[in-house]
Amino acid sequence: MIEAPNKRSAQIDVFVGQPGGMLKALHALQSQSEANFLSPADIKLVASKFGVPVAKVWGTVTFYSLFATTPRGRHIIRVCENAPCHVVGASDILAALEQHLKIRAGGTTTDGLFTLEATSCLGVCGVAPAIMIDSTVYGNLTKEQLPALLAEYRQEAQA
Amino acid sequence: MKYYRAHVLICSGSNCAIKGCQTIKDALVAVLNKHELQSEIKVVDTGCLGWCEQGPSMVIYPEGVMYSRLKNSDMDEIVTEHLLKGRFVHRLMTQSTDTLGLASPLNMTPFFQKQRRVVLKNCGLINPERLEDYIHAGGYTALATALDKYAPEEIIAMVLDAGLRGRGGAGFLTGKKWSYTKAALGEPKYLICNADEGEPGTFKDRLILEGDPHLIVEGMAIAAYAIGASKGIIYVRGEYDLSIKRMEQAVLQARENGILGEGVLGSGFNFDIEVCAGAGAYVCGEETALIESIEGNRGEPRFKPPYPAEKGLWGLPTCVNNVETLANIPAIIENSPTWYRSLGTENSPGTKVFTLTGNITNSGLIEVPMGITLREIIYDIGGGIPQGRRFKMAQTGGTSGGCLAEEHLDLPMDYDSLASHGSSLGSGALLIMDDSHCILDLTHCFLKFFVHESCGKCTPCREGTPALYKLIGKMTAGQGNQDDLELIHRLARTMQDSSLCALGQTAPVPVLSAFRHFWPEVEAHMTGNCLAHKCFSGRGSKHDH
Numbered sequence: 001m002i003e004a005p006n007k008r009s010a011q012i013d014v015f016v017g018q019p020g021g022m023l024k025a026l027h028a029l030q031s032q033s034e035a036n037f038l039s040p041a042d043i044k045l046v047a048s049k050f051g052v053p054v055a056k057v058w059g060t061v062t063f064y065s066l067f068a069t070t071p072r073g074r075h076i077i078r079v080c081e082n083a084p085c086h087v088v089g090a091s092d093i094l095a096a097l098e099q100h101l102k103i104r105a106g107g108t109t110t111d112g113l114f115t116l117e118a119t120s121c122l123g124v125c126g127v128a129p130a131i132m133i134d135s136t137v138y139g140n141l142t143k144e145q146l147p148a149l150l151a152e153y154r155q156e157a158q159a
Numbered sequence: 160m161k162y163y164r165a166h167v168l169i170c171s172g173s174n175c176a177i178k179g180c181q182t183i184k185d186a187l188v189a190v191l192n193k194h195e196l197q198s199e200i201k202v203v204d205t206g207c208l209g210w211c212e213q214g215p216s217m218v219i220y221p222e223g224v225m226y227s228r229l230k231n232s233d234m235d236e237i238v239t240e241h242l243l244k245g246r247f248v249h250r251l252m253t254q255s256t257d258t259l260g261l262a263s264p265l266n267m268t269p270f271f272q273k274q275r276r277v278v279l280k281n282c283g284l285i286n287p288e289r290l291e292d293y294i295h296a297g298g299y300t301a302l303a304t305a306l307d308k309y310a311p312e313e314i315i316a317m318v319l320d321a322g323l324r325g326r327g328g329a330g331f332l333t334g335k336k337w338s339y340t341k342a343a344l345g346e347p348k349y350l351i352c353n354a355d356e357g358e359p360g361t362f363k364d365r366l367i368l369e370g371d372p373h374l375i376v377e378g379m380a381i382a383a384y385a386i387g388a389s390k391g392i393i394y395v396r397g398e399y400d401l402s403i404k405r406m407e408q409a410v411l412q413a414r415e416n417g418i419l420g421e422g423v424l425g426s427g428f429n430f431d432i433e434v435c436a437g438a439g440a441y442v443c444g445e446e447t448a449l450i451e452s453i454e455g456n457r458g459e460p461r462f463k464p465p466y467p468a469e470k471g472l473w474g475l476p477t478c479v480n481n482v483e484t485l486a487n488i489p490a491i492i493e494n495s496p497t498w499y500r501s502l503g504t505e506n507s508p509g510t511k512v513f514t515l516t517g518n519i520t521n522s523g524l525i526e527v528p529m530g531i532t533l534r535e536i537i538y539d540i541g542g543g544i545p546q547g548r549r550f551k552m553a554q555t556g557g558t559s560g561g562c563l564a565e566e567h568l569d570l571p572m573d574y575d576s577l578a579s580h581g582s583s584l585g586s587g588a589l590l591i592m593d594d595s596h597c598i599l600d601l602t603h604c605f606l607k608f609f610v611h612e613s614c615g616k617c618t619p620c621r622e623g624t625p626a627l628y629k630l631i632g633k634m635t636a637g638q639g640n641q642d643d644l645e646l647i648h649r650l651a652r653t654m655q656d657s658s659l660c661a662l663g664q665t666a667p668v669p670v671l672s673a674f675r676h677f678w679p680e681v682e683a684h685m686t687g688n689c690l691a692h693k694c695f696s697g698r699g700s701k702h703d704h
Contacts (some may be wrong), residue, residue, distance in 0.1 A: 005576060019455075019473065020435075020454050021455060027397075027438065042182050049229040060455070060456060060457050063440060064439050064440050065438075065439035065440065066438045066439035067438060067523055067554040080184075081570065081607070082359035082360070082558065083517075083554065083558055083601060083605055084588075084590050086592065086601070087601070088517065117289060120441060120608060120612060121358070121397065123173075123357075123362040123396065123398065124173055124174055125357060125359070125516040125522070126211030126212065127214070127586075132398070135175065137176075139177040139178065141399065
């Protein structure tokens with residue numbers, strides 16, 4: 001569903017005029033987007049509201065890894081692939097997820113439920129290897145645990 | 160005031176949260192209610208106990224008995240045996256807390272015995288969501304003392320005398336940094352707490368913020384008073400939901416109780432704090448990139464000089480300090496610089512918080528006096544290498560640090576000793592690796608991180624990181640030659656000399672330390688042999704088919 005532009009606009013009015021408000025506006029827009037991303041229309045909207053060139057907003061959005069410019073699945077799976085997770089088997093976790101979901105890192109499942117992203121350190125290395133699904137972190141993972149974990153999200157989507 | 164005969168403290172730090180501490184708590188409360196013990200026994204959420212490997216964990220006081228690796232089904236036994244009959248549940252006590260079947264108090268276990276908790280003193284002891292708990296543990300007395308007894312210049316002098324060095328990585332003298340901002344012209348001045356922790360293997364700031372958020376409010380308020388800042392910003396990593404929530408809550412509580420805002424604690428000093436969330440960029444840990452990000456821009460580092468002390472946030476004098484640095488301030492004011500200097504070494508006074516990760520029995524969060532050896536950390540506190548394997552190397556300071564080999568196990572952990580061996584203390588990340596790992600395969604992994612995180616502003620880093628990654632990749636594929644080695648050295652030197660910020664300057668460090676300390680293993684790849692059998696698709700030699 002495409003929301004009316006004036007509704008999107010109202011979501012960010014509060015940040016206009018705030019020092020450094022642009023990032024906050026982008027966070028707000030993305031968190032309320034159904035497909036978890038910032039569309040070209042969103043980016044144009046922010047540029048006009050903040051009175052800056054579209055290129056500047058585009059440059060800012062693509063700089064930060066928490067922002068996306070293409071539609072993503074309902075749930076974002078982020079797999080840490082840095083050294084502390086790597087030494088305890090993160091590459092097996094990523095490979096198992098790719099196999100299970102039948103997508104490569106960066107891709108979205110055909111049912112639109114999951115997007116798989118390889119990411120930098122999530123800061124929970126005490127329980128490596130770790131992944132994050134949306135804002136929930138899962139740690140001390142083995143590849144055997146993954147199917148059951150994903151099944152929970154699938155069930156929830158069907159409910 | 161209500162008294163309880165026992166307190167059950169449940170670790171609610173991020174690492175235990177992942178392991179289900181909330182459901183443990185719910186199960187415990189249900190059993191307590193069933194036995195009608197809710198008015199006798201108090202259940203408290205607390206900050207990280209440090210022993211993340213053993214989570215979810217709880218400590219029952221007054222005995223100080225720690226139970227680990229808990230399941231919901233264990234709660235019945237803990238309540239009926241320990242809390243009703245006074246008998247310890249030995250099977251849930253970790254081996255080292257349960258020697259000879261007798262419970263040893265928590266601070267007598269090897270994991271805690273060698274630790275010295277200054278920054279983490281309240282973590283695992285108080286409820287971080289209650290201002291009253293923090294005050295009861297002596298909180299905000301340092302701020303009151305600072306405002307009441309000392310002039311701003313005296314505070315700076317005390318921090319200088321204590322010899323506190325920045326705990327974010329660079330190790331610059333905090334008192335000196337403060338004096339530059341204090342002397343700079345322009346109003347208002349800003350104090351920024353850098354909580355954009357992104358160094359792989361580091362999660363200390365997260366657990367400090369989660370476990371004792373008021374300590375950071377207090378440290379920031381004292382720092383602001385010293386440098387004359389009226390505005391504070393704490394920039395927290397966007398992924399750290401709980402840290403953001405706890406800090407926002409602490410700031411609100413402090414404001415409602417006259418600790419922040421107009422006239423801090425009834426003095427003439429005005430100071431308030433804003434919590435700001437990052438958006439996922441490692442380079443924003445660099446102070447000028449962080450300032451750009453707060454201003455709402457791409458987080459690219461600025462040219463220096465001018466330094467933030469002169470022209471920082473919105474072009475005004477700004478001081479940026481790491482979470483752990485600020486967490487040390489109240490203790491210095493309260494106990495004196497001389498006391499602080501009694502901990503640690505001559506050039507690196509105080510304690511350091513480390514995060515233990517990788518192939519180590521007790522992964523988690525620890526705080527030790529500076530100068531402790533790597534061996535003591537790994538074997539006495541960390542419990543050694545699991546699965547009967549041998550220690551091979553430790554990377555200190557995170558991915559931008561160097562790898563140390565077995566012969567460095569007795570090196571004191573302080574700024575200067577590590578620097579002299581091509582590594583760094585950095586953020587306190589300690590990645591321990593056993594003999595199943597290949598130095599080149601790991602170096603390849605370290606470089607992939609820098610390729611991803613290079614911001615693209617300066618050429619040496621933007622072009623250098625992928626070039627290094629490719630060259631090391633060539634070696635792990637058994638296709639490296641003598642020319643590549645020379646190119647790697649030249650590239651590394653160029654990046655170190657000419658990159659704009661520490662990201663590009665330190666990206667070659669893991670490569671150079673690998674070559675320096677593990678040369679025979681690197682060289683073996685040139686002839687198509689991987690001694691750890693990791694490269695060449697796990698065959699160990701590219702000649703085997």
